Amino acid sequence: MIPANAAPLAIALLGLLLGMRHATDPDHVIAVTTILSRERRFAVAARIGVVWGLGHTLTVLLVGAAIIVFKIAIPARLGLAMEFAVAIVLILLGVGAAANLARKAATRMRGGTSRDEALVVHAHAHTHDGATHAHPHVHLSPHEDAADAMHHDHRIPPDALPSLAARRPLLRSFAVGLVHGLAGSAAIALLVLSAIPNPLWATLYLAIFCVGTIIGMALITTAIATPFMVASQRASWLHQGLVTGSGLLSFGFGLFLAYHIGVVDHLFSAAPIWIPQ
Template identity: 40%
Template sequence: MTETINLALGLGFLLGLKHATEADHIVAVSTIVSEQRSVWRSALVGALWGLGHTLSLLIAGLVVILFRVAIPERAATYLEFAVALMIILLGSHVLYRVLRDNRRVHVHAHEHDGYAHTHLHFHDERSAHDPREAQHHARHAHIIGNLGWKPLLVGMMHGLAGSAALTLLVLTEVMRGGSSALGLAYLLIFGIGSIGGMLLMSALISLPFVFTAERFARINTPIRLLAGLGSVVFGFYYAWEVWVG
């Protein structure tokens, strides 16, 4: 019996590690990591994602255990579709940030005759300036929230959607041969595995962004643009796949 429990918990940890490498998770976290300038902060982003993911799993697990209910398939589909929309928004935000922070091409907000509007603004090399000079307050607010609520909430959304439903099915199987405590222990071990897996993945993903930001600034902007554009394209593909499937 003890060997069976250890095997189930060990399997949960390995599945958590694998869970962190799924495409939608990698794409979503890469959009957040692309805005970081250190491997340590990027790894922290992954850890926060894993923490949010684990919290939502534990909450859903408690609901399953206490009320003996299963997550409806329709609800799981809606949650997956919401994840796809979230990935599109994350990618769009990266594109906006890259354009706003670029010295030659970025977004400007103007007000004329009492009406405010935003548009792309182009500079030549001589008149180029750092748009962050006029966006200091917004950038400061972004930094405050960047390592807190964003990766945490993104992780929580992923925890409720997609393969999280499969995890709860495994939880049900574990409880058939054990107890509620064993079921929660399985989810916790699974969550620890996902935290460790995403921490490592985020650190690895951050390497091209951090390296080019330090030494090859001209390459950093195209890489960030590709990350944002790739996220938007993947988000639309994922939404289409979920909706058609």
Template identity: 30%
Template sequence: MQVVLPILFASVAGMGHAFEPDHLLAVGNLISRRDTMAEALRDGVYWGLGHTTTLVVVGSFILLGRVTFLTSGYFEAAVGLMLVVMGISRLLDQRREAAKVRPGVAPSRAAYAVGLLHGLAGSGALVLLVMSEIRNPWLSVLYFLVFGIGSILGMFIVAGMCSVPFTKRMKINRVLKLSAVTLSSLLCIGYGGWMIYGSI
């Protein structure tokens, strides 16, 4: 029972993981470029898939290969740098009227890539936590997979909630939308800088 319970609660933990500040900022930045909730939800799912991919692959690599360098804080710094770049990019994009991202394969790839990097940064800490609870490495891998599924669902919810002010149906005031995008971008830059400072 001590082994089964952590796995049963893995999906719930994964959903909660999706609501961490750096995840919210990254996905909020991505979906602020979208005009429909469907596009935003797709970005949320692809972010979750990227996060889960890295979590399962890297987590398995650490557990089964006894690799320790992947628990380095430099990956957290990389996520911080990514947030800074995303924030600056969004500030520049809103000044270009023709800078709308065309719906299609490219936006999904961007969201997937962002999820991949976030998964890399969080894998080390999660592996250490799971190793203290589950001794069987294959059960630990199962935990990562269930945790990842929970994070996909959680990010789907996050994307839907965050996208509401940016959908066409809201007909949000242009100045208000500009302010919201500027604020989210500055938060991205500020939090990213704090992550870099705290990780190096």
């Protein structure tokens, strides 16, 4: 005999798996890849994925539950505008890499080394266990003269380190997750409501779906971080290439989405075309 709770369990499992599958959407993967590309620890990469999932969950649950419970109709232009916001975010995530590449190309075309790429080699003396020694190292000095760059402080206040090294990527990931969740909330809620007419069960399914998205993104970010971390330890040039490549991919994909939503789907025309999917 089939247990009475088999159907709800099957629906819950389906929601979890579909949520994990939703995390693999190209715009999601590209966004988190750009954010975590400079990280060198698996724990931080996994946290970036979880925080992205939390931001995504917040907007999906708030907007999606409102659509399910109150039967709110989303105008086509508003639906496209929410998706267009994702394109803008992707462009902003990758604009730094695109600008850096353009600056380097312009420098090479001029046939010389620009002041922005001046390399400064110097050493700082410090003490470990009563012994004083120095470590020579190289700086890329974009905003100061070589003489000034040799006299700076490498020390970072202990209380500033968590904010600079950890909180910025996490906050960025959370904000990007919010935007992605807002863009997908209407489509997800409409699809759930069409399959599960009961608002209570539909909302519960939506919550399980979001849990699956968080789990999926945590796994994805950990997997994506692996080549970046290996490259950072064994080949700095390869790591820098991966960082630049991920930024350019985000920038290019953002431009593609912006064109498709704005021109092909007629966001800025009198008759926008929006198909939730």
